[in-house]
Amino acid sequence: MPRPTRRQHLIEVAIDLFNQYGYHATGIDLILEKAKVSKRTLYVHFRSKDELILAALRHYDGLFRNHFMTQVEKTAKTPVERLLAVYQVAQEWFMQNNFYGCMFINAIGEYSATDSAIRQVCKEFKALIRDYIEGLCAELAAPDPAGLAEELGLLFEGAIVTAQVSQQKSRAAQTAKTAATALIDNALAERSDRT
C-alpha cells in the first residue's frame, strides 16, 4: 500500500479532530498542524472548510459501513445471528478509546439547516445503515422487514447516544442486543401465528 496522498491524509486527520472537538471548534490551523501540511496545500485540495467537512463525512461513511458490514458478516452467518452481531460490532466500536459518538449525529447537531449538504450526507448515511438492517430482516422472512428494521435501527441509534453520554459503553450495547433479541423473536412469532 503506497503512502496516502496529502488529500487523504488531511481527511483522516480531520475526521479524528472533528470527532473529538466538533466541527466549529476545530480550526483549520489545528488540522494543518496535526497533519503537518501547509495551508496552501489544503486550499488546493478543498475549496473551503465546509468542503473538507463534506469530504471527511463521505470518506468516513465508506470506511465505516465497509468495516461494519465486513465485521458483521465475518462473525456471523445466519440472518438472525447477523442482526445480533450488529450490536456486538457496535460494542467494539464504542469501546475504542477515540469513540466520541456518531460523527453524523454530531454533525447534524451543528448543521441543522434543512438544505445544508452536510445534513443531507448524514441523512443518507443513516438511511444506508437502515437499509442494511432491512436487508437482513428480509432474509429472515419477517412479516414486515421494514418495520422491524426501523425498530432495530432505533435501538442502534439509542445505543450509540447512550454509550456516548453515559459512558457505560458495553452496557448500552448489551441492552440493545437483548432488546433486539426480543423484538426479533416477537416478529418471527407473528409470522408463525399467521401460517
Next chain:
Amino acid sequence: MPRPTRRQHLIEVAIDLFNQYGYHATGIDLILEKAKVSKRTLYVHFRSKDELILAALRHYDGLFRNHFMTQVEKTAKTPVERLLAVYQVAQEWFMQNNFYGCMFINAIGEYSATDSAIRQVCKEFKALIRDYIEGLCAELAAPDPAGLAEELGLLFEGAIVTAQVSQQKSRAAQTAKTAATALIDNALAERSDRT
C-alpha cells in the same frame, strides 16, 4: 406572572439559538441582538459564555422534565399506559417546528471532554429521564425494572435522533411506541412465566 428577569430572558433566548445553530456557532452578539440586551448586562449575570451555556442547559433540564412528566401523567393513568404515553409526548415534541434534536445530545457532540461541566449536566439529565422510566417500570412490577427501563430508554434516544436526522418525526415516534409495546409485553410475560 411578572415579566421575566433579564437573566431568565437571556437564558430563554440562548436556548433557542443554541438548539438551532449549535453552541460554538452561536455568538454572544447574536444572543444579545435577539434578546435586545446589552453585552454589559450579560456579563453581569454570567461570567462567561460557558456559564451561560451551563445555565441554559440547567434551565432547560427543569423545564423539559417538568413538561414531559406532567404531560405523560395528564394523558395516561396506569403504568403501562404511561410508559407508552412517553412516546406519544415525544412525538408531539418532535413535531414542534423548532425541534432540532435533543439539546443535551447536541451539547455533548460539541463538548466531549470527560471532565467538562457541560458534559456532566448532559449525563445527569439522561440519567434522570432513565430514572423516571424506571419508576414507571417498577410500578409495573416488571421482573427487572432497571433492565426494561434501559431498553425503553434506548428506544427513546433512538427516536429522538432518528426524528432529527430522517425528519420522519411521527414515524420515528410511532415505531418506538410499537417496539416499546413488544418489549413491555415480553417483560410482563416473563413475570407470569415465573409465577
Next chain:
DNA sequence: GACAAGGTAAACTAATCTGTTTACCATCGC
C-alpha cells in the same frame, strides 16, 4: 430632589477564524 441600582450603547482589546498571496524549495520525468 437626590441617590442608588440596574440598564444601554459603543468603543476597545486581543485573540482567533477562514481564506489569499507571495516567495521559495524539492523532486521527478525527460
Next chain:
DNA sequence: GCGATGGTAAACAGATTAGTTTACCTTGTC
C-alpha cells in the same frame, strides 16, 4: 540540466470571536 508539479513557510487581509471598559441614562425609593 531543465522545467513542470506539488509542496512548504510565512506574511497578510478582513471578518468575527469573547470579554472589558467608559460614559451615560432611566427608574424606583426614601
